[in-house]
Amino acid sequence: MAEPQAVWGTMEVMNVQQGKWSSNALEVETLDDAALARRRKRRNIILAVVLALVVLAGAYFAFGKSGGDKAGADKAAATAGGKDGQVPRVSVVVPGRQQVARMITATGTLAARRDMPVGVAGEGGMVTRVLVEPGQWVGAGQTLAIIERSVQSQEAQQLAASIEVARADARLAQQELERAQSLVGRGFISKADVERRTATRDAANARVRVAQAQLGATRARIGRLDVRAPAAGLVLDRNVEAGQVVSSGSGALFRIAQGGEMELLARLSQEDLGRLRPGVPATVTPVGTPQSFAGRVWQVSPIIDPQTRQGDARIAVPYNDLLRPGGFATAAIQAGAVDAPLLPESAVQSDAKGNYVFLVDQKNQILRRNVQVGEVSDQGVAILSGLNGNERVVLSAGAFLNPGQKVVPVRATAK
Structure with a gap:
């Protein structure tokens, strides 16, 4: 009977110890509530930050990447000429042909038409x-x-x-x-x-x-x-004053412009001189004045300077106090007319090879065409050769186009 008591005693001791452990455990849990609350609060903050980062990352991948892809696609389309992206739209014009006044610009010196010493x-x-x-x-x-x-x-x-x-x-x-x-x-x-x-x-x-x-x-x-x-x-x-002794060898004492008529001695190349005839109208503008004067070519030089390959065209103008002999002036001489296409200046490009324009062919592709430029005026640029007037010419933005590039032509009205 003694052994069962010992066992029972042992069990009581174990129960007591188990109860004591449980009591200590409850006390630990009760004492760590504040720390647990702090840990929970910290955990919630961390979860909120992580969630915000996830949302921002999703937005970046959803919008930023698509925008970059679109910009890259647009750039690629522009670079590739619209083959793999959006085809650019360009304004084109069919200039036709019209009578364009052929103007010759020259410079020269003003003088009396008949200078009498x-x-x-x-x-x-x-x-x-x-x-x-x-x-x-x-x-x-x-x-x-x-x-x-x-x-x-x-x-x-x-x-x-x-x-x-x-x-x-x-x-x-x-x-x-x-x-x-x-x-x-x-x-x-x-x-x-x-x-x-x-x-x-x-x-x-x-x-x-x-x-x-x-x-x-x-x-x-x-x-x-x-x-x-x-x-x-x-x-x-x-060139004379009172008291001066003069003789027939003294030279000119006075210079007189007969009738007050003036002229411009315009220096022209051999090619331009060959286009002129007496009676051709001209406009003379003295340097330093905005005013111009109407005149006419009254004499074309019959000889050409062998050194400069130039000759004189003498343009008669009526008297005006702004026309002073010895002064410098420019002249615009109307040397007939030419039947040619007329384009705005924005349509004509130039590089080391010369002047050119961009055309749109039947396949709506860009084509380069070299041209010879004639008279440039407020109305536009006359094309002497290279176009027949029936082509579709790109009006502007030629610097951003390349030969062979695909475009969408939009017809504009020629001015």
Whole structure:
């Protein structure tokens, strides 16, 4: 009976220990509630952060990647010419053909159309008065300057007196001849004496005419001492002052533009010169002024400079105070018209090979076409060769296109 008690005792001890362990366990759980709450709160925060990261990652993969793929696709489509992506749309025009004025642009120097140098026509002398200034209008024969003439005036008076002497001798010879003729019938005077008196009378009359001619020559020399305008016009230059001694070797004292007419000496190439004819209209614009003047080509140079291969076209323009001889000007000469396509400047491209345009062929593919450009104006660019006018020409954005690229042409209206 003793052994069962021992066993029972042992079991009681074990129960007591088990109960004691359970009690300690409950006490541990009760003491760690605050820590457990903190752990739960920390766990919830971590779960919320992870969930937010998952949402952001999903949004990135859902939108960012698709957008990048689309941009890459668009770029690839643009690069590949629309073969694997969206085909670009381009504006095209069929220019046709029309009459385009062929203009020749040239530069040159303004000058008087008829530049008349005026100098001393006579023996010259000291200038006493100058009557005109540059910029004044003068009439034909108007006195420009006066040269001192006291010596010539005295010579003229001397010759006038010699005329009177010669006339007196001629009157005396005439009277003696008449008396001799009245006495010849009575036999007092021979016919030979009458003939001598007749010769004396004729010589006296001749001396009168000689003296008159000498006086006329002297007066003409005096008249030539006045520097006069050979024709009506505009005084351009004055190279003489009062007190200056001048002669026929002094050069031009004045320069006059006949009628005030001006001209532009335009330098042109041999090819352009061959297109011009007298009477062709032109527009002259002096440098430094916005105003232009209408004129006409009145002379085309018959020769070409062998060094420069250029010649002169002389364009006459009416007088204006803005047209000053010696100034620089540009000219636009209308040298007929040409039947050619006309394109806006945006349609014409250029590179090292020259000018070209992009065409859209029947397969709606880009095709390069080299062209020769003519007159460029506000209306557009004339195409002299390379197009017949029936092609579909790309209006703009040519720099972004490549030959062989597929496009969608949109028809535009040519201006």
